[in-house]
Structures are given as structure tokens and as C-alpha cells.
Amino acid sequence: MEISGTAQHDAWQARALPPVEQLREDLWSIPVPMGGPLRYVSVYAFALDGGGLGLIDTGWESDEGWAALSDGLASLGGGITDVRGVLVTHLHFDHLGLAERVRQASGAWVAMHPADAAIVASPGHRDADRFIAEEVDFLVSLGADRDGAIADVGTSENLVHFTRMAVPDRHLEDGEHADFPGWRLRAVHTPGHTPGHLCFAEERTGLFFSGDHVLPRISPNISTTATGAEDPLRDYLDALASVGATEPAEVLPAHEWRFRGLADRTAALTAHHEHRLAELLDAIRTHPGGTPWQLAGHLTWSRPWEEYERRMRIFAVTETDAHLRLLASRGLVTSDGGPVPTWTLAVR
Numbered sequence: 001m002e003i004s005g006t007a008q009h010d011a012w013q014a015r016a017l018p019p020v021e022q023l024r025e026d027l028w029s030i031p032v033p034m035g036g037p038l039r040y041v042s043v044y045a046f047a048l049d050g051g052g053l054g055l056i057d058t059g060w061e062s063d064e065g066w067a068a069l070s071d072g073l074a075s076l077g078g079g080i081t082d083v084r085g086v087l088v089t090h091l092h093f094d095h096l097g098l099a100e101r102v103r104q105a106s107g108a109w110v111a112m113h114p115a116d117a118a119i120v121a122s123p124g125h126r127d128a129d130r131f132i133a134e135e136v137d138f139l140v141s142l143g144a145d146r147d148g149a150i151a152d153v154g155t156s157e158n159l160v161h162f163t164r165m166a167v168p169d170r171h172l173e174d175g176e177h178a179d180f181p182g183w184r185l186r187a188v189h190t191p192g193h194t195p196g197h198l199c200f201a202e203e204r205t206g207l208f209f210s211g212d213h214v215l216p217r218i219s220p221n222i223s224t225t226a227t228g229a230e231d232p233l234r235d236y237l238d239a240l241a242s243v244g245a246t247e248p249a250e251v252l253p254a255h256e257w258r259f260r261g262l263a264d265r266t267a268a269l270t271a272h273h274e275h276r277l278a279e280l281l282d283a284i285r286t287h288p289g290g291t292p293w294q295l296a297g298h299l300t301w302s303r304p305w306e307e308y309e310r311r312m313r314i315f316a317v318t319e320t321d322a323h324l325r326l327l328a329s330r331g332l333v334t335s336d337g338g339p340v341p342t343w344t345l346a347v348r
């Protein structure tokens with residue numbers, strides 16, 4: 001793997017926001033800041049034939065994010081009102097968050113894969129109390145005690161902004177081309193991180209916009225959710241194998257920095273999950289009959305398990321559950337099928 005976004009990487013080392021960069025005559029990346037360890041989302045802005053701009057992703061919804069996106073577009077001689085269309089890689093708030101504001105200011109269309117569009121439009125995603133109830137029930141089904149799950153999920157004030165995200169007005173299926181005149185941007189369905197995650201392959205330049213499916217440094221979170229896929233890790237590894245079989249000119253991810261060497265990176269991400277699967281299988285061997293919640297506590301994490309709480313703990317447990325489901329698909333483990341399933345090695 002070779003880092004091609006060296007200005008982004010330098011900024012990362014200096015703990016600074018990277019600059020707006022012109023990547024081609026008619027293509028730019030604009031960093032939109034967000035809280036948390038990822039620091040920013042790279043929004044890609046395309047000049048369209050016939051005038052106007054197209055975006056891939058929009059950034060985390062906040063006044064600071066809005067200012068960064070507006071100023072970024074101004075620095076390349078445009079503005080929010082020039083946006084004709086927004087392609088959203090997936091439903092998470094750092095990607096879809098600002099789309100509603102962009103749409104209201106510009107009249108742009110917003111396009112997503114139908115699987116993520118359906119989740120954004122679902123009752124549990126339009127109402128914070130319902131969202132919380134569904135997530136608490138889901139965590140209880142993984143072995144959480146109800147009070148702990150309620151504390152981990154948090155209050156509705158913290159979640160209400162998620163319920164106001166744009167419901168897309170256009171759908172893009174795998175293989176369809178985006179309506180960006182002058183470009184040949186093909187949607188590549190890459191489920192796993194979310195059920196409807198899309199990457200975009202630009203056929204004229206050989207650029208590959210990887211969203212959160214492939215990032216150069218971190219392994220994207222692959223978790224089960226109340227409304228998501230049955231076996232998201234299997235979906236993810238299948239999608240990694242299919243994009244890893246291509247070798248684009250450059251990979252343009254939604255976080256961190258641009259790079260070359262997609263096949264090397266997908267191989268490393270696959271190896272990471274196989275290592276995790278082996279570790280979980282060992283944990284089930286030594287602690288048979290555990291719930292996902294209990295088994296998560298037997299895995300190694302970047303900090304002592306006792307320090308995990310709230311979102312960190314939810315991610316860890318739902319990620320463990322995703323690994324359990326893939327082990328079950330492979331016939332290596334089996335659950336007792338109860339309302340809170342417990343897991344043992346499969347008898348072979």
C-alpha cells in the first residue's frame with residue numbers, strides 16, 4: 001500500500017485538518033470536521049458538464065461542518081446552491097448528516113442504495129424514542145441487562161438529530177451509473193458496514209471512492225443491528241473480495257487518506273477478521289455457553305474490557321455478534337436458539 005494523500009497524512013500526524021485539495025481539473029476533496037477519533041470526513045466535489053456540482057457524501061451535521069463545506073465549495077469557485085446532486089455512500093451521520101441542509105439550500109437530489117434508504121425511512125429511524133426502544137431490546141437479546149443497555153444507549157436528546165437525516169429521493173442499485181454529467185461513476189454495492197453501503201468506481205479516471213468500506217488505517221466497524229443484515233460480516237468479506245479483485249488507479253476513502261494498492265489493503269482487512277474469528281472460536285471453546293455480551297468480555301480489546309461503556313461497549317458487543325453469526329454460517333458454532341442465544345462449538 002502506498003499513501004498518495006500525503007498532505008492528508010501529514011495533517012494527520014500534525015493533528016490538523018487537511019487542506020481542501022484539487023485532485024483533478026474538475027474534482028476536489030473537502031475535509032468536513034467531526035468529533036471523535038476519525039476527525040473528519042472527506043467530501044468529494046465534482047464539476048459537472050453543463051454547470052453545477054455533484055458531491056459524494058456531505059459530512060457530520062453541525063454548524064462547524066456546514067461552514068467547512070460552504071467555505072470549501074467557495075474556495076473552488078462554487079457554493080452550496082450550485083450542488084445538483086448528492087451521492088451518499090451510506091446512512092451514517094458523518095456521511096448523510098448534512099445532506100438535508102444541502103438539499104434545502106440547493107434543491108439537489110440525494111441518492112443512496114435502497115437498502116440504506118429503507119432503514120433511514122423506517123419508523124425506528126424517524127423517532128428517537130422508538131430508536132432507543134429497538135436498540136435496547138436488541139442489546140437485551142445479546143445478553144445485556146436492561147438497565148445497562150438503557151444507560152449505554154443514552155437519552156433521546158442525543159439521538160434526535162439522527163432522526164432528521166435526509167430520506168433520499170433517488171435510489172442507486174449495484175452497477176447503475178450516477179447522474180453526474182461528464183463522469184462515469186458506477187455504484188458498487190458493498191454491504192457490511194451498512195446493508196446498503198456503496199462505493200463508486202469512476203470509469204474515465206480509474207478512481208475508486210471507497211466510502212467506509214476500505215480505509216487505509218482502521219478496520220471499519222462491522223456490527224449486527226436491530227434493523228440490519230443477518231450476517232453482515234459474511235456480506236462484508238464477500239464485498240471485500242470483489243473490490244479487492246480490481247486495482248484502481250487510486251483509492252479515495254471517506255476518512256484518513258488516499259492510497260494505492262487496494263488488493264493489499266483488502267487482504268489485510270480480511271486477515272484481521274480471520275484472526276478475530278479464530279480468537280472468538282477459542283473464547284467459545286474455553287467459555288462455552290456464553291451470550292454475545294459475555295463472549296465480548298473474553299476477547300482482547302484496545303483497552304481493558306472493564307473500561308468499556310456506552311457506544312464503545314455497544315460496538316464491541318455487536319461486532320462480536322457479527323463474528324458469531326459468521327462462525328455459525330461456517331458451521332463452527334451453534335446457539336441454543338433461545339431469546340438470548342448462548343453459543344457453543346458445533347458438534348461435528
Ligand SMILES: [Zn+2]
Pocket residue numbers: 092094095212254255
Ligand atoms: Zn464514516
